[in-house]
Amino acid sequence: MNKFKAFVKANKRTFIVLILAVISLFSYNVTKNGIGSEVFGWLRLWKYLSLLFILTCFYLLFLKGKRVILANLTLIALLLFLLETILFFVLGMPSAFKKDFSIPDLPENHIARQVGATYYPDSVYHEVKVNGTDTVFDVHFAIDHMNKRITPDFDSTKTKYNLFFGCSIGFGYGLEDNQTLAYHVQEQSPDANSYNFCISATGTNHMLAQFQYRDLSKQVAEKDGCGYYIFFWDHIYRAIGTMHRYTEWLHLAPYYEMNDGKLVRNKLFKDGRPFVSGWYERLYQTNIVKYFEADLPLKLNDSHFDLVTEMVLESKKAYTKQFGNDKFYLVFYPNYIAYTPEEMRIFKSYLTKKRIKFIDLSNTIKYYGKYTLDGDSHPNSETNKLMAKYLLQKTMLKEKKN
Incomplete structure (x- = not known):
């Protein structure tokens, strides 16, 4: 417990940034759910930037703590989301659409x-x-x-x-x-x-x-x-x-x-x-x-x-x-x-x-x-x-x- 407290204290700024990033991502999801079926391009951009921010913070955190495997895995995810973000701009910042994939409530023999x-x-x-x-x-x-x-x-x-x-x-x-x-x-x-x-x-x-x-x-x-x-x-x-x-x-x-x-x-x-x-x-x-x-x-x-x-x-x-x-x-x-x-x-x-x-x-x-x-x-x-x-x-x- 003492080691964890010391770790948090040593990386206080990083944890604050992570918390703010998570809050921004949460606010994106709340806003998205309130819009309806279409998720506009600027909201998708907010999500991508939030994810990139979070992954960058985790990568720096793991790198600083010499957690090599976790740092490498986070770097792979970071690069993947970076490519996703770049292609988002290439495609002209398109909207996404929420689709209902649920099964109708019908009798099994219908x-x-x-x-x-x-x-x-x-x-x-x-x-x-x-x-x-x-x-x-x-x-x-x-x-x-x-x-x-x-x-x-x-x-x-x-x-x-x-x-x-x-x-x-x-x-x-x-x-x-x-x-x-x-x-x-x-x-x-x-x-x-x-x-x-x-x-x-x-x-x-x-x-x-x-x-x-x-x-x-x-x-x-x-x-x-x-x-x-x-x-x-x-x-x-x-x-x-x-x-x-x-x-x-x-x-x-x-x-x-x-x-x-x-x-x-x-x-x-x-x-x-x-x-x-x-x-x-x-x-x-x-x-x-x-x-x-x-x-x-x-x-x-x-x-x-x-x-x-x-x-x-x-x-x-x-x-x-x-x-x-x-x-x-x-x-x-x-x-x-x-x-x-x-x-x-x-x-x-x-x-x-x-x-x-x-x-x-x-x-x-x-x-x-x-x-x-x-x-x-x-x-x-x-x-x-x-x-x-x-x-x-x-x-x-x-x-x-x-």
Whole structure:
């Protein structure tokens, strides 16, 4: 105790400075909480200067007390926050925004807790996108009583079905109900109706969660057909819940992980992996992340390909159990290339190893402006019509081989 008193007395000025710095940091947090959702740049600057001040004081204190290890650790933290502050100025002193990552108070078996993103049943949505003064699209789409998009012109005399799973590409973002891939496949199929289970902004994990939430065959009148998973490369990043996707829109998405070589569902990203998700929430608005446009994990590896293909495999198994056949295909829809040839090779090797059938349409066209909505990167109606033709042709060839 006497040594501590002597130490404090010898470093009295340093301790006073530290106390003042802590008070200034506390006042920053009180002010921030009183503002609301936006934390203005000048308040963020106050925080950075306060932290730099505190770390500098601790570094000098440890250095003077010859606490070498503590001094070095403090110096590393000081340099890190110095870089964060410099990049804050480089980025133009941007504001930060408080975001609510909490989980809604819903029953455990509620569809939003089990499947994640979905649509309100028996609803008609009006979707508009404007680019400057130009209207990119102004469309309506209808949802049935079981949360899936309606495909018009259902024909009760048809004896087969085609099911579609995936994200906005399969859903038909920016398109009317009679312009989607599902609709065009139905129009070109003399004996099959289409069912559109796609949900915009989702990944492989959402598809599997749909199969596990309820028996989808009860929504399908026909007894034979095919299931198509319209795959988009970003589904991998969504299914593993990268920092960018998690903090932007997927914190309430279904979370799956491998446990002793087996795929298991572990709640949502928010509460199924609290440590990782918690760090993502703390890091995603840092200036270092923004300046370097960094995402975590930094790159895909074999464990990610294994995890995502295992989700596809479990979806296929669920489809087979519910519908009584194994005609379930992953479909590579043409899109902008966001992968290396090696990454695609590895992903396909996992599909082949797990005996997941796939149809590759990615090279049927070179995806660019004329195949997209005018002012948006999603496929237009004519592209879906063309892909429907190729999809049915390749399905027929696959079925003949089997």
